Amino acid sequence: MSELKETFPTTFVVLDMEWNQPIPYIPSPVDPKTLPGEIIDIGAVKLRMNSQNDFELSRPLRLTVRPIYYRVMNKQVSRVINKSTNDLKCGLPFQEAYKLFLDFCGDDYVLCAWGDSDISILRSNLKIHGLSAELNDRFMDIQPFFGKVGENTTMQRSVNYAVDFYRIPQTDDFHSADKDAWYEAMVLKESLIDYFSMKQSEEKNKENFIPLSSYISNPNLTMQFRWKSDVFPTEKEADESAEKEALFCPICNEKLSEDLPWFASGHTHFSLWKCSQHGYLTGKIRAKRTPDQKYYGAGQLRFANASSAWYVKEKWQSILTGQDITERKNDSETVGND
Ligand SMILES: [Zn+2]
Known part of the structure; x- marks a missing residue:
């Protein structure tokens, strides 16, 4: 001990x-x-x-x-x-x-x-x-x-x-x-x-x-980054475009390294990133509808805590093993609401 x-x-x-x-x-x-x-x-x-x-x-x-x-x-x-x-x-x-x-x-x-x-x-x-x-x-x-x-x-x-x-x-x-x-x-x-x-x-x-x-x-890492893609006729194109955004640490601006690539679970796309100084960040994209029935992808990048990082890791595992259990409630509570 x-x-x-x-x-x-x-x-x-x-x-x-x-x-x-x-x-x-x-x-x-x-x-x-x-x-x-x-x-x-x-x-x-x-x-x-x-x-x-x-x-x-x-x-x-x-x-x-x-x-x-x-x-x-x-x-x-x-x-x-x-x-x-x-x-x-x-x-x-x-x-x-x-x-x-x-x-x-x-x-x-x-x-x-x-x-x-x-x-x-x-x-x-x-x-x-x-x-x-x-x-x-x-x-x-x-x-x-x-x-x-x-x-x-x-x-x-x-x-x-x-x-x-x-x-x-x-x-x-x-x-x-x-x-x-x-x-x-x-x-x-x-x-x-x-x-x-x-x-x-x-x-x-x-x-x-x-x-x-x-x-x-570190609970003081509350900064986050949000972005929007261009507008597209389909949800799929909007998501894909939002996924191409280059992501940087909201604190030190370092280019983030990808820990888990973007993957979809239901209508939400998740990913996990890492800053060498400030640790893990979770990425989340959801397609939103415009008044004229087109779509844009709304992205959000936040510092991860233990539960949000695992939430994304477990989702990834469940996608890999084909057992995705989509828990809507946790989506918003753990990874953050829009
Ligand atoms: Zn950083």
């Missing part, structure tokens, strides 16, 4: 947050697109690998945040997290709470969350409060990691499901940030234990083995 310790990160901070949402009939002080949710509760648990190579969980951090934009409790949210408008009157200002959270994190860690919605809500809250939206440069979504090492699936599972899967005793209700963070950290711990035993047993057939580093990506 000592070799593992050197090559693997030893501190993970699992973040979970609750946020209030605007109420449709109350005029919103900010554009809900800019601020889809205002953070009211921050929970975090630190998972550390100690010198005996065991995992230790810290006590959960819980910070109640006093919202200044959405101060009336949204009923749907309230039903889930069981808070009232009155509860929103107390708590720390967001800036203060975030500073305490960063102090809790320390310097050298991998930021973790379940799914990527916490990260995008956090970013919108940082921006609206005039703070830098740059996050810790290592982020890991626990959900696909659990999926891969626990069940070998790319299905999206709930925290609840994963807690049942590992038979983690449920002593508290879900849906308070600190408790959810604790359950997610427990799932991460179990998944890491599975991962390490997998690593040892799969040393012989390394091909199937996905290193932990592939699950960790």
Whole structure:
């Protein structure tokens, strides 16, 4: 295990947050697109690998945040997290709470969350409060990691499901940030234990083995590139023309090398690219119809995280083996919506 310790990160901070949402009939002080949710509760648990190579969980951090934009409790949210408008009157200002959270994190860690919605809500809250939206440069979504090492699936599972899967005793209700963070950290711990035993047993057939580093990506790489082809009479010509676009890294402008060529799955075309400095990017093309019934190809290039890169790789595999299962829902969720 000592070799593992050197090559693997030893501190993970699992973040979970609750946020209030605007109420449709109350005029919103900010554009809900800019601020889809205002953070009211921050929970975090630190998972550390100690010198005996065991995992230790810290006590959960819980910070109640006093919202200044959405101060009336949204009923749907309230039903889930069981808070009232009155509860929103107390708590720390967001800036203060975030500073305490960063102090809790320390310097050298991998930021973790379940799914990527916490990260995008956090970013919108940082921006609206005039703070830098740059996050810790290592982020890991626990959900696909659990999926891969626990069940070998790319299905999206709930925290609840994963807690049942590992038979983690449920002593508290879900849906308070600190408790959810604790359950997610427990799932991460179990998944890491599975991962390490997998690593040892799969040393012989390394091909199937996905290193932990592939699950960790830089969440600050949010730049993307979109392009459109010329207009053509058929969808096929539009797609083919869009596929000819030369692609460059949106950050450093390096010409990208092709990891997987363009291939079609249903009406969507996928590809995978690599920048030597900034890692993997997923490409996606969909033909769009013009008002006069012609077509153009609309392309999108985005930095990949673990789940979006595998999603494309698995699609490619399933095309090769003739077992393409087109999951519309995942198309938009994992690789990105238009
Ligand atoms: Zn680059």
